[in-house]
Amino acid sequence: MAILYTGGTFGMAPTASGLAPHPHLRAEIERLAAAVGEAGGAPLTWSYAETERAIDSAEAGPESLARLSDRIRELVDRERPDGVLVIHGTDTMAYTAAYAAFALADLALPIVFTGSQVPLSAAESDAPRNFSQALSAAGGPLAAGVWIAFDGLILPAVRAVKRSSESFSAFAAPRGIAAGALGVAPQLAAALRGAAGRVGPRVGLVKVTPGLNAAQLAAALDACPAGVVLEGYGAGTAPVVTGGLAAPVRAAAERGTAILVTTQCTDGAVALGRYAVGSELAAAGATGAGDMTAEAALGKLAALVRAGYAGEELERLLTANLIGERLG
Numbered sequence: 001m002a003i004l005y006t007g008g009t010f011g012m013a014p015t016a017s018g019l020a021p022h023p024h025l026r027a028e029i030e031r032l033a034a035a036v037g038e039a040g041g042a043p044l045t046w047s048y049a050e051t052e053r054a055i056d057s058a059e060a061g062p063e064s065l066a067r068l069s070d071r072i073r074e075l076v077d078r079e080r081p082d083g084v085l086v087i088h089g090t091d092t093m094a095y096t097a098a099y100a101a102f103a104l105a106d107l108a109l110p111i112v113f114t115g116s117q118v119p120l121s122a123a124e125s126d127a128p129r130n131f132s133q134a135l136s137a138a139g140g141p142l143a144a145g146v147w148i149a150f151d152g153l154i155l156p157a158v159r160a161v162k163r164s165s166e167s168f169s170a171f172a173a174p175r176g177i178a179a180g181a182l183g184v185a186p187q188l189a190a191a192l193r194g195a196a197g198r199v200g201p202r203v204g205l206v207k208v209t210p211g212l213n214a215a216q217l218a219a220a221l222d223a224c225p226a227g228v229v230l231e232g233y234g235a236g237t238a239p240v241v242t243g244g245l246a247a248p249v250r251a252a253a254e255r256g257t258a259i260l261v262t263t264q265c266t267d268g269a270v271a272l273g274r275y276a277v278g279s280e281l282a283a284a285g286a287t288g289a290g291d292m293t294a295e296a297a298l299g300k301l302a303a304l305v306r307a308g309y310a311g312e313e314l315e316r317l318l319t320a321n322l323i324g325e326r327l328g
Contacts, residue, residue, distance in 0.1 A: 066200030083140075101296075256310055
């Protein structure tokens, strides 16, 4: 078993300006792993690693997501563990784990993310039980793929969202759990492995609200040339006419920028052809994301672009169910 500590509330300690991540956690992990082994009646075999810098997960960005996935891949290639446990902050865990699920979709072992709502050093912390659950899951019969283990639940990363900043039950899969494919195609697996070491592409998320206009969307598309997830209303609608959104979408698509449309609803899927405004988005070059979460859409888009996909082949993969990221 490989354990990778990245920071987050799990290992935080109080400072004069608030909680901040402790840079090293080996001694604490040794105690936790020993307790899990004693409860199971046998000592555990595990290794411990840390990222270059422990961070508050709110600081995560495209580059750090790519580096973390590469670090996990390095651990797997070097140590050949039966599973990987990643200790991560909760704020961006759903985003990071979803990205890792696509970037590491060629790996045939379980990779389990966990963290806590209360630091390990606090008496009322949920860290020990989340760690125990995640460690047992990563070393048990869990299927290959990336998962989030938290407060008794084990959720596929590509369907999970953070639902609470206070409750111990911080994560959920409100759109249901889809069936994943039995491994990705060899060509895609090779492309994902070949992407290791490349800079993480800059993708962004734009939430559609009343008044969103062409200038605002164009600025986001310019800032995120790899692609933008447009979180639309309902079945994938937006103020296309009053906001003039078709023009920036068309211009960006012609430059090779991918525009993937998700829905703000927690139930139902994007169907761009259902309404005229959605059809205009599709005609301008946008692609519907079905019922993917925004977190999964961002991770999928970034991982595929990093792997070298573009144009029609990128669109084909974005609309396919690769690893259980979509029902619709």
